[in-house]
Amino acid sequence: MKKQTRILPQLLLAILSMMATPVVMAWTDKPVKMIVPAPPGGTMDVVARILAEQISADIGQPVIIDNKPGAGGGIAVHALMAAPADGQTIMVTASNVLTEIPLVMKAGFDPLKDVKPVASVTRSTMVLVGSPSVPAQDLKGLIAYVKANPGKLSFASYSTGTSSQYAGMIFNQKAGLDLQHVPFPGSPPALVQVMAGQIPVMFDGIATSLPQIKGGKLKIFGVASKTRLAQLPDVPTMAEQGFPDIDFNNWVGTVVASGVPAAMVDKINAATLKAASAPKVKERLAAVGFEPDTGLTAGQLAQSVKAEYDRNAAIVKTFNIKLNQ
DSSP states (O other): OHHHHHHHHHHHHHHHHHHTOTTGGGSOSSOEEEEESSOTTSHHHHHHHHHHHHHHHHHTSOEEEEEOOOGGGHHHHHHHHHSOTTSSEEEEEETHHHHSGGGTSOOSSOTTTTEEEEEEEEEEEEEEEEOTTSSOSSHHHHHHHHHTSTTTOEEEESSTTSHHHHHHHHHHHHHTOOOEEEEOSSHHHHHHHHHTTSSOEEEEEHHHHHHHHHTTSSEEEEEESSSOOTTSTTSOBTTTTTOTTOOOEEEEEEEEETTSOHHHHHHHHHHHHHHHTSHHHHHHHHHTTOEEOOOOOHHHHHHHHHHHHHHHHHHHHHHTOOTTO
């Protein structure tokens, strides 16, 4: 009887240990590849590197960042789909990557069928920023400046068919402007031109713009969201300034190819959320302008992708947006 008494606690501990290891066992002893559909320094790259460092520490394995910018994220999604469906290759992306480029080109993937959202980590909001050389201190002044220079000014975006372009097109229409669209392969190269004064303005993700705003290298004219940002509490939203349709904020998190088994998806979800909940990760994300957003289930994320896709399809149709614009 005493022998059984000793065995039962040991058995219980073994069972509890097995239940407590899904995060550790999310991947094998091989390095995890984390694809990023943006160049180094871009919005999604910032999140990916913070997340990768924590996941690597949690699982005791390297997490290798693989930047694949271009085609509005299409190149990265194709790389994800081409990898073995074993969960060793994941992607950190903003939801808009799945809901934009397939609407303006033959992307070769169906964002509603070929990719599975796994877990959201944070939320990124767009802001309207401009060159320090722009002679305007607020949105009203910016609009007056553009109208005083018809046909001479432009706005940058981080690729045709992205929310950076959508926001600019809506701003043009609603404010009665004629800013010409100039696309770039990612946020960093576009910002270089804006900061240099070659292009007056652009709508950009807060993570890449915030350091430049704080450093005085960019002016900010509004937040493209219905609520103000905690990092910039004195900057009014576009809605407050008469443009409620300019509302662009996206969740950023992990996704996998649709062929990855459900059990592995659950483990990657657990590993992602564990890393996102680390105080150091929260602090680092907040410092660069991100808001925490880990409350949605995988099913809810899939629903949000569908809703965003439908909204963007309506924008593309309204403005007749094509890849060569």
